[in-house]
Amino acid sequence: MEREFNELLKEWTGEQGNVIPLLQKTQEIFSYLPEEAMAEIGKVTGKSSAEIFGVATFYAQFRFEPMGEHIIKVCHGTACHVSSADLLDQTIENELSAVPGKTTEDGLFTIERVACLGCCSLAPVVMIDGEVYGRLTGDKLKKILKKIKGKK
């Protein structure tokens, strides 16, 4: 990971507007933004750690803690909201004992609330590891979660 990160820094040094792509790619490598990595990005972009941290915390995409193995994004867009997306949050809390913004104790799942996944005609939806599951009910989601847990 370290080597990958160093290569990344080399590749992007001197590019105009490189801060956000660097943060994004760093997060891809580590699954979150470690403090030391942000300091390094500051060095190659000529900015202070505070500035880099300021940029990173502005955007919802960046995380400052390690993630679980599976990422569950529960959509809370308008269409999902009026189609009882709350019920999905409740189901996840019941099944995994974790609420949005948190990672389960076993490190298996991280739960996030997102504004809109753009699959409104399939509302309510969740995205698990990049795959969208639509037209959900509490019961359907429960089965999906059980299946993923079962694979372990």
Next chain:
Amino acid sequence: MPEYEIIIGFGSCGIAAGARRAFDIFAEEAEKSSAKISVKPTGCIGACHREPLVGVRESDGKQYLYGEVDEKRAGEIINRHIHGGEVIRDWLVKPDYPYFTKQKKIVLANSGIIDPENMDEYIKVKGYKALKKVLFEMTPEELIEDIKASGLRGRGGAGFPTGLKWGFARNSMGDKKYMICNADEGDPGAFMDRSVLEGDPHAVLEGMIIGAYAIGADEGFIYVRAEYPLAIKRLNIAIAQAKAKGLLGDSIMNSGFSFNVHIKEGAGAFVCGEETALMASIEGKRGMPRLRPPYPAVKGLWGAPTNINNVETLANVPAIIRMGGHVYAETGTEKSKGTKVFALAGKIKRGGMVEVPMGTTLREVIFDIGGGIQGDKKFRAVQLGGPSGGCIPGSLLDTPVDYDSLTSTGAIMGSGGMVVMDESTCMVDVARFFLSFTQNESCGKCTFCRIGTKRMLEILERITMGHGGMEDIDKLEELAVKIKVASLCALGQTAPNPVLTTLKYFREEYEDHILRKKCPAKKCKALIRFKVVPENCTGCTLCVRVCPTGSVHGERRQIHEIDPDLCIKCGLCEEACHFDAIEITTGDIKAGVIS
């Protein structure tokens, strides 16, 4: 030439609905009998409510579109249609389907027809003809005049005339200029841009190159949401293909005009849809808007003159050039020309991507195209323009879809999200929902937007909890006006719209919450109670098993009961019950008891 061409809707929605499984089944069959069928993916076909969609094109030109193609149906289509020559009529999405007949497709003309990852297919449908015409037959000034004649206005929401915008950037002095495509579609409930990018990426790219020629830019950026991985992938493919064919890069088609384009992935900030915030984000800063003027056309990205257009605006451009601005202007109303794409969603029977001529009424879109409300419930409101827009009641359903008519209702055209709500939607809760969104997304620069929206949200939360007073309504209205006046960018200026429109059209619902402690839609948890209907309860224990707090109890074959002290009103029991034995009541909780 294969006897059958199978076309599968491979937009994000289609894939989520199971298009990949259908694709695999057809692809496997194609391998077995390669002479007989070929299989290809396409973008969003539009009728999202019938996904996965599969088209069968016969060698004599006949076409059939099948809906809800799961594994079983895919197998049947292969056996009965491909091998048996029988068209399975019951599963067809018929060409006279009212969902399609009232639409007019300019932006979505290729979406769902061509393979978006194959440039030859785009070229076959006159792709890049407009670019050639512009580069060799038109001066930038003539081009701008043609766009002005078309009457095209920005489809991102504000509706600024595109030709005028290009003219400003053209006339701006500077050796270096930038062309930006805004694909940061952040409105919850909107997915038009995603569908266009996934279904016809070359059209957006072609529109962008034409725009760059108009203003004299040699470099451009497409700013896309990171939440749209498939759109990003297809854009990358399109860019590589266009470069390889000399349609992008140095001296395009040997015309001497050069243009290079880069993709920038957004990092999840709604405010970055605002043009100055978007540019700050490309520069690698916090995405905070700044005061205009200077407008981007004068001083934009890295201080250079910059032009920013929305995805749908740019996707219109090649069609306009091909047909001529005056012809394009024949569609639409006096001040709003052409078509508008809407993402029809919510409690609608037939949801999906809809493109209609400007001037079509909301009623035609929702009832004729969309088929009305799911489960034949009562229409309550339609939400347009997302967090910047408003809720329009049934009495205004004959409002035509154009920039000015929609603005006069208190909502806005917006980017095209159209979420239909039925009687189970609480309008106070909807206002609270949007305000919690804008509050969360406020960048914090302007005091009224940062703190004013917070105070408004607190008031709305109070009302939905049953603790509101009538003076709260006055406070909401006062704050709304001040936030609109004292905010720098459109986020703050429009943030109060959902509250103002619901207060204007659904005031009695606010009064029900405040005076009668009642939520007519039975959504606000503090004001509702779950009860078992003894006559309907069969004692099956399903609800007992799903209840997360153990508040439902009862033995098998005995009537169950819900303990109101333990009940958290999550609604899982109601969802689980097959016998309508869980009832929600409201208005029967005494004020003061509400916690």
